[in-house]
Amino acid sequence: xxxxxxxxxxxxxxxxxxxxxxxxxxxxxxxxxxxxxxxxxxxxxxxxxxxxxxxxxxxxxxxxxxxxxxxxxxxxxxxxxxxxxxxxxxxxxxxxxxxxxxxxxxxxxxxxxxxxxxxxxxxxxxxxxxxxxxxxxxxxxxxxxxxxxxxxxxxxxxxxxxxxxxxxxxxxxxxxxxxxxxxxxxxxxxxxxxxxxxxxxxxxxxxxxxxxxxxxxxxxxxxxxxxxxxxxxxxxxxxxxxxxxxxxxxxxxxxxxxxxxxxxxxxxxxxxxxxxxxxxxxxxxxxxxxxxxxxxxxxxxxxxxxxxxxxxxxxxxxxxxxxxxxxxxxxx
Numbered sequence: 001x002x003x004x005x006x007x008x009x010x011x012x013x014x015x016x017x018x019x020x021x022x023x024x025x026x027x028x029x030x031x032x033x034x035x036x037x038x039x040x041x042x043x044x045x046x047x048x049x050x051x052x053x054x055x056x057x058x059x060x061x062x063x064x065x066x067x068x069x070x071x072x073x074x075x076x077x078x079x080x081x082x083x084x085x086x087x088x089x090x091x092x093x094x095x096x097x098x099x100x101x102x103x104x105x106x107x108x109x110x111x112x113x114x115x116x117x118x119x120x121x122x123x124x125x126x127x128x129x130x131x132x133x134x135x136x137x138x139x140x141x142x143x144x145x146x147x148x149x150x151x152x153x154x155x156x157x158x159x160x161x162x163x164x165x166x167x168x169x170x171x172x173x174x175x176x177x178x179x180x181x182x183x184x185x186x187x188x189x190x191x192x193x194x195x196x197x198x199x200x201x202x203x204x205x206x207x208x209x210x211x212x213x214x215x216x217x218x219x220x221x222x223x224x225x226x227x228x229x230x231x232x233x234x235x236x237x238x239x240x241x242x243x244x245x246x247x248x249x250x251x252x253x254x255x256x257x258x259x260x261x262x263x264x265x266x267x268x269x270x271x272x273x274x275x276x277x278x279x280x281x282x283x284x285x286x287x288x289x290x291x292x293x294x295x296x297x298x299x300x301x302x303x304x305x306x307x308x309x310x311x312x313x314x315x316x317x318x319x320x321x322x323x324x325x326x327x328x329x330x331x332x
Contacts, residue, residue: 001332003040004050004066004094006073006085007033010232012052014076020181022233025155026074032298036070039318045332053084060092068095068331070322072294079152079184080105082294097325099271099293107268107291108152110187117288120267122260124288127189133176138168145191147224148174150182154292156228158182164191164222194282196247197225200261201295201306202274204324208265210258211306217243247280257286264291272325275302 009032013024037047048066050056053073056064069089075081083101090101099107107113114124126142129151146165150158158178165171171188178186197218201211217226220242229241261276268291275295278286297303299314307317326332 001045001067001326002048002065003045004048004056004064004069005033005036005040006050006053006056006069006071006089007036008052008072008074009033020157020233022155022157022231023076025157025232026153028072028296029298032072032296035297035299035314035318036072038315039322040070042315042319043323043326053088056085056088060088064092066094068097068326068329070097070325072098072297074154074294079108082108095329095331097272097322097329099269099274103269103271104293107270107293108154110149110151110290111185113268113290114187114189114288117264117267117291120263122264122267122288123285125190125192127187129185129187130175130179131185132179133172136168136172136175141168141171142188142190144171145193146171146188147191148178148186148188150178151185151187153182153184154290154294155296156225156231157233158186159224159228159231160234161219161222161224161229164224191223192279192281192287193223194247195280195284196245196249198249198257198278198280198286199302200257200276200278201303202261202265202270202276203272203321205271205328208262208270210261211303212309213249213254213257214302214305215245215247215249218246219243253280253284253286260286260288261291264288268293272328273303273321 008027009030010027040047071085073085075084082104086101089096111129118124144166148163162174165174175186197216199214202208219226226243264276270293274291274293276291277289280286304314307314
């Protein structure tokens with residue numbers, strides 16, 4: 001088969017004057033696309049590098065010849081941006097690996113995601129949504145400390161040490177910063193302390209498989225995940241952070257995190273692959289933060305580390321992930 005690869009690399013970001021320095025943080029290095037192509041070839045198929053969703057739109061008008069697609073395209077400047085490629089592919093009747101447009105749009109919205117997983121029984125921190133600092137009602141603010149982040153972004157965009165707030169004044173200042181910088185609502189949630197931060201990958205479908213849990217380092221002063229403070233485009237220094245592996249990843253905790261991830265994956269109707277993030281409090285209770293059905297497949301990312309823990313090469317790991325997706329689609 002000819003399998004199209006839909007993706008955004010860093011060089012593709014359509015910069016505009018005044019945009020934040022981390023606007024392209026969700027895009028990928030070329031190495032990621034090379035890894036996808038290598039996995040497709042390992043399955044005996046031919047990868048077709050289509051490019052962005054806008055490239056896909058243009059090439060579909062020119063009778064693009066592909067039998068299926070793998071989409072990791074993020075788009076830009078819209079809460080529907082992750083749905084661009086899946087919708088175009090659906091309209092063209094081209095099967096696509098991964099979650100569909102509705103799930104991608106829903107999970108990009110951090111507030112709606114939390115509402116759904118909480119309804120499904122997955123613990124998530126109490127949260128509020130604000131469109132402006134003036135919207136904050138002192139009587140309705142959850143207990144401090146709180147954490148502030150853009151509602152419709154990923155890859156830690158917008159996060160810096162000031163994202164953790166301890167007072168009403170700090171909350172209003174941070175909400176004003178983020179809404180002004182990113183032009184969107186923010187989600188404000190209880191900041192979970194004490195037991196560390198973890199991420200869990202999922203692959204496959206019917207049934208999906210939770211991968212080994214990875215523990216993340218947290219910066220010692222703020223308690224914020226180090227990966228969030230060191231994301232692409234941040235203005236903060238990245239060499240002087242002090243960090244620790246807070247908490248203890250016991251077998252029981254790993255099982256609990258894997259089960260909660262699968263529950264969230266199912267509740268949000270994700271397909272083929274995703275990655276969920278959690279924090280654990282001082283009592284050992286896991287709290288769901290978010291899920292990403294368009295996770296990075298970078299050769300130094302979460303899935304590559306999981307492959308190493310599973311004693312398999314990354315090429316073989318990705319080939320297996322995509323083989324499961326092809327089998328679900330009943331093609332090839």
